[in-house]
Amino acid sequence: MSANLSGQQFGGQDELLERLPARPKLLRELVVVPAGPDAVTFYGTQKPQTLRCPQGLKKLSELLALLDGRHSLDEISQDLASHFSGGVTGLVSLLFRYGLLEDGDAQSGNDEPVGCYAARFCGSSGYHANRDAAIAQADAVRLLVACPQPVRAALCASLGGGTLGTLRVVHSAAEVAGSEHTHALLVLSGGVEDEELLKVADALHASKRPYFIGTLGSDCMHLGPLVLPGLSASHRCARLQLSAPAPLADPLEAEFQCAYIAHEWLQIALGLLTETYLNKVRVHPVDSRGAYPVNKPIARIPGSLFGGLATAACLAPDDPAFAAWVHHVSVRMPPKEWLAPRLFEGHFKMANLKLYGAPVTRSYALGTLTLPAAAELPSHAGGSSVQAACDEPSLAQLAAILLYAVGEQTLEDGSRRRIAPSGGSLRSCSFYVLVNHLAQLASGLYLYDGETDSLIPVKVASLVALRQLLYGTEHAPCPVSLVASSHLGRVRNKYQDFGFNLVHWDAGIACQYATLVASVFGLRVVQPALLQAERCAELLNLNTQEHAQIASSVLHLGGPMSAPANQLLSSSSSTAQELLIGAGHTRACHVGQSLPGWVPPSPEGRDNTLDVASLLLGRRATYRYAEQPISTSCLVRLVVSAHRALVAHQERGGPRLDVWPWLLLMRPDGSMTPGIYDCRKPAPEQWVQRASPLTPAMFAECFNQQGFQKAGAALVFMADLEQSFSQMGRPVYSLLLQQAGGAAVATWLEALAMGLVGCTVGGIIEAGFMRLAGTDGYCETPLFSLVLGHSIEDGAC
Ligand SMILES: Cc1cc2nc3c(=O)[nH]c(=O)nc-3n(C[C@H](O)[C@H](O)[C@H](O)COP(=O)(O)O)c2cc1C
Structure with a gap:
């Protein structure tokens, strides 16, 4: 990332600019080492960071000298702006992104090890402007601790004398009632003492304040969950969803694991972690197999006592729908006070910018078919905006439908962009076009390439099987169908499991655009739920490895077809993956019923007088x-x-x-x-x-x-x-x-x-x-x- 680009991003986004330190101060714990004639490397934070300054090291050192916590950005700019391309904001924002600055507003006098540690790592989550704010947060903590007796001394020692406001050890549930704590830390061991400790945890849950669970073990240890009673999965929910670690007998190992749990929890208390451990347990193997730690998503269990949803009917972890529920809660943002303020900056990381620019459509060796110019969408000025109903789209109409839904258009300023919105602008949705009978286009399967506005013929093993799946018969009842496919792999690169939600919203949006355009041409659109999505992906020959591409929905265009009855539903560690694999289960679903008392609107529910093209553009x-x-x-x-x-x-x-x-x-x-x-x-x-x-x-x-x-x-x-x-x-x-x-x-x-x-x-x-x-x-x-x-x-x- 260059200072120039960083300067442009921070200058153009109030949300980023407002987060820069008012009086930036370079962390005094850093070791700065020259790395060539115009570069230095900063050591001391999470990883070494190298900064290039084409203006030379002398100019850079002048800037670094002014980052003393006493000068505002404006003052530094007045002194030095002309020396740096991208301005002072460019370089300062880059140092800020690297976590090398704190805000010198406060005394910042804390040279104690905890203060130095907080300063070096508080930049990574952005909760705190500086070390003093991090220490003040820790000072406000009134912690309750409960753990097996043999590890009590080790656990308390690991929590650091004097770092937290108060620390009180409790031995029974009765001691929790009426306690004025703000946080609690509970360590389980798998031994007999756990029975009493679980009752303490139940009392912590009833106290409605946050508590963190760690579990010792001989094969693996568990970190988390952090429980916010009534909002996230409780200790009881966790036990019902994960197998417990094997009990640990080695006292030294137990002390080490306690230190690890205390360290992780302290980082949370100091606001130094972006990970919250809400609805999540980190399973950390500790035996000699050398396996990697895995974050296991969990959810509160509806209908159970400690699910916090006591009025709901039970949804048990072995119900297939539970996978959807776990996914739903694990991709939810934490409450504002637990949300790391710097997460937003993630959108502007180089890797994400590259992803945004990378083309999406794969190409085939079979050549491409250029589509004719897209038909103009009838406008309000030209009279009625919706054409009389027609059975079959012309090729130009099909081109328009594809162009508006998933194609790129040249705008007035000459730039090209997909006009339909997509999450993170990642253009996750592509359309496959199954042509059954169109006057101007050979029947077969095509992939629409939105970047070149052309159709790519696609060879698949069996068009008959595809038609059978989409229509329930091999005799196609409509001239053409569009199958929305989603580039889940691409979106997960940036958004992880939340990408699953984004691609489905995007697919819903692309289909809505296609439907709108089809309806102004007077074409019928039928949009049944695509329930056999996995089979469909296979038949389309999508890259299904780790669900890089999935089939998400289908639109049937034209033809005198009425809505088909819905077909029966058919049927890792990632919640998106869990949702995409394995057998689903079917229950009755209602099709095509209007809301009671609701008068169906005009075609596609749209005001006939709207000029659709100019709205979309x-x-x-x-x-x-x-x-x-x-x-x-x-x-x-x-x-x-x-x-x-x-x-x-x-x-x-x-x-x-x-x-x-x-x-x-x-x-x-x-x-x-x-x-x-x-x-x-x-x-x-x-x-x-x-x-x-x-x-x-x-x-x-x-x-x-x-x-x-x-x-x-x-x-x-x-x-x-x-x-x-x-x-x-x-x-x-x-x-x-x-x-x-x-x-x-x-x-x-x-x-x-x-x-x-x-x-x-x-x-x-x-x-x-x-x-x-x-x-x-x-x-x-x-x-x-x-x-x-x-x-x-x-x-x-
Ligand atoms: C599914 C979806 C989710 C989105 N979520 C957010 C969001 O959480 N925050 C935000 O600022 N913008 C969000 N956007 C807006 C997109 O970033 C924006 O539409 C995209 O960059 C394309 O720009 P355009 O809408 O101007 O064409 C979302 C858009 C879509 C389609």
Whole structure:
């Protein structure tokens, strides 16, 4: 990463700029060693960092000398800006990213080993501006400790005398009641003493304060979970989901393991870790096999005593749907106070920038077919925007559908971009085109290459089998089908298991775009749930190794076809992987039913007078908002639009799912109050206020980016997972994400038509909803959201 690029990134993002130290100070523990005529290497933090300065070491040392905690960035810039390309912000932001700076605002006088340690590592999580803040956090900790008697002395010694505010050892559950602790640490050993210790843990759970569990063992030790009672998996849930380590007899080994547990917990208490251990146990092998440590995701168990969801029906760990539940909770963001502030910077890492620029479509040796110019989308100005119903798309219409959904377009400024949004801009979705009978294109399978706007013929083992899978018969009932495939491997490079959610939202969005464009051409669209996704991926010859590519959904275009009955569902350590493998289980699902009392809307639920092309081309993720209120009439239209999109999905043949919108309203007009509204029913008189007021700080508790608190409102797509799992089992999770993605983007376009701007947001913090609106994260859980506001540039709605 160059200082120039870093300077551009920090200069262009308020969220990054605001995090730079006000008075940057180079850590005094660092050892700086020249590494050539224009480079130095800094030693002393997590890893050595080399910094190049084309202006030479003399200029660099002038800058480093000013990083003394007394000069502000502006003052340093005044002295030195002209000497550095990318400005002082470029170099300072680079040093900050490397974790070499702290904020010199405070005394920063702590030269004790713990202070020095905190300074060297506090940069990695960004919780603290400097060592003093880290030490102050530790000082506020009132810790309860419980452990087997033989390791008590070793554990307490490892926790460091005087680092924490107070440390109290407890021996029984009775001692926990009424205790004023802020944190607790409990070590289990697999021995007889565990019975009493588990009762202590039960009492800790009842006290509703955080506690951390470590378990000693002779084959492996367990670190975690950290339990936030009522929010995350408890000690009892962990024991039901993981086999316990074998008991440990060696006292020396036990002391060593205690030191490790204490070290890990202290790092959490000092805010030095980005790992939270929420819904997670790190299984660390300690025998001679030399295996790697593995993080095992776990979840609280609905319907169990210590699941914190006592009113829910039991969802046992051996139920296939439990895999979806574990995945869901393990990709949730931690509560704001546990969320490492520097995670956001991850988006701007070189590896992620490269990923963003890397092409997505693989090519085949069979040549390509250039598509004709895409048909123009009928515009409002030209009369009716929706053409009369037709049975078969022309090639130009097919080209337009593909171009808008997953293709790249040249914009007015000459740049090329995919106009449909995708998580992290990684363009995870591609379309395969199965041509059955089209006048201008030979039947067969093609892959649409969105970068060159062409079709690549694809050879597969059996088109008959593919048709059989998609239509239930080898006689195709529609001229053409689109199968959405997702580059899960690509997205997981950056987002790990959360990538599973992103690719399904992206697929829902791409299908929504394709449906919209098809519907303005008057084409029928049928969108059944793709339930045999694994078999489909095989038949498409996707790269299924570690699920690098998956088949996510299907659209049938044209033809006099009615929605087919849904087919029966068919059926590691990564939760995404768990979700993608193994047998699913099927329960009855309702197809194509409208909401009670709901009048089906016009084609695809869309206002016929909207100019679809300019909406699609004009939509951009927007992060700066004016302070203007959003009128209630706009909000009503948006909620109705969200419902319409969900109903339209069912009418295209999708299953009826328990997804509905909530409204988080910060800037109302005079007729509403700020708050959180459950809009399960579209009519505003039936909205239920779940919280009030809603301040920007409260809003910020619900989303991962600070900047969103400047927005006016958010629509959040909620789901009832208990109901969904009981109806359709594990496969429902992907369908929920897709429906939420499709409905969110349809609502976004509607908002745009009303003059609002915004952004779809996957970075939701569940704990904010729980705290503010009393959701349980299961029967009411937020899936996906759309943050909205008025544009800084223009006027009212
Ligand atoms: C599924 C999905 C999830 C997203 N999540 C976030 C998010 O959590 N935070 C954010 O700032 N932007 C989020 N975005 C916005 C994308 O980053 C943005 O759409 C993308 O960079 C493309 O830019 P464009 O929308 O201007 O075309 C998300 C978009 C999608 C489609």
